[in-house]
Amino acid sequence: MNKLSNESISLCQPDKTKSCGACCGLYNYLWGDRKSLKEKLLIRTELYRSLKGDEEGSVENYSRIIKAKEPREKLYEVIYNCEFLGFVDDENKKVGCLLHPALNRGKDLRYHSFYGQTLCRDHFCPSYQHLTGQEKELVVLIIDDWYLYGQIITDIDIVKSFFKEVSDMAGETVSPDLVRFSPKLKDIGFRFFSLKVRWPFKDDRKRRFGKYFFEGWEYRLDKIDYQSIGSQPSRYHQIFLSLSSSFRNSWELREAERQVEKFINDFSREYIKLTGKR
Ligand code: SF4
Ligand code: SF4
Known part of the structure; x- marks a missing residue:
């Protein structure tokens, strides 16, 4: 405001x-x-x-x-x-x-x-x-x-999780000064955050917004049931919660991890390339 x-x-x-x-x-x-x-x-x-x-x-x-x-x-x-x-x-x-x-x-x-x-x-x-x-x-x-x-x-979680993953790979906190002059980094970042509105594993069965779901006057933090699909909690759990995810089987979970990982890898590699030119 x-x-x-x-x-x-x-x-x-x-x-x-x-x-x-x-x-x-x-x-x-x-x-x-x-x-x-x-x-x-x-x-x-x-x-x-x-x-x-x-x-x-x-x-x-x-x-x-x-x-x-x-x-x-x-x-x-x-x-x-x-x-x-x-x-x-x-x-x-x-x-x-x-x-x-x-x-x-x-x-x-x-x-x-x-x-x-x-x-x-x-x-x-x-x-x-x-x-x-x-x-x-x-x-x-x-x-x-x-x-x-x-x-x-x-959505504090998705922002922090993405930049933490990328910073870990790049070996430094992501600098806005490098991103500002890189259309490619902006494009990768934009496509990653756009998952929020076109995520194939979004759970549409509940009234959800990000990691919250609503029942009348109540709201709760949602969970992802990894056990029922025979999996361990994902390293991208926070991101998946932010994307309102639910997975019907372990194949869907792996595919979701692959998609997120690709954005993180692409962003990190491009970032590292640019840091070499500084
Ligand atoms: S709640 Fe309504 S009146 Fe208040 S800042 Fe938002 S749009 Fe304006
Ligand atoms: S949610 Fe936060 S950023 Fe958005 S209009 Fe309200 S105060 Fe501003």
Whole structure:
């Protein structure tokens, strides 16, 4: 929702190519595919822009119309799906708050929201604290897509696990300065993180988001049952949890490991090649 000072990167609105709206409920829908979310955000954005003339009445009117129009199919009941999340740029690449002062001639209209002005303005998700400055910068460098970006920047496990594996192979912490000037590294990283939205071993039987699954007002950490397929826990267990995986047999597990390992190897080899040129 806002920018923090101790790491100069804003994870919420890092640059012109993407942004995040996860804590405003962006992914908290049963039908959370890109097309459905984009349609929803476009309708909100267009309506908000069209109603802007009479400010106070407009916001209330907007809220009433959107709430009546949108189905209430939430993934997790406890999280509020804010109707004021829309696109905040002309190219519809950045999701964000329609009530933010930047969109309302300097007036902060977030007091109209469910969470209220103070919480909306001052909230920072755990990624601000738990990702290192380098990890934040790497994700921002690698992902230029709002739909994927919000899912990855809020998934501390997948970010840490991937860069730890790569750093172990490279023999040093992955440097954003090397990745910044390497289209190839960015491409490998982007394709790895894109597994989040096209993972063939994703468990669609439960209401899942990453490693969590939801039952009404409850949420739990999911498990991967390695024993039932006669296997040991995978070295990529954290990554598999983040990808909401389930495996029907040991062949599927091995194939999943092969796919993840290939990205890690490809990224590491290219990185090592570039470190030799420094
Ligand atoms: S989930 Fe985190 S990065 Fe995303 S909008 Fe909220 S505070 Fe910002
Ligand atoms: S009003 Fe608050 S919860 Fe709603 S989109 Fe804006 S920042 Fe997010």
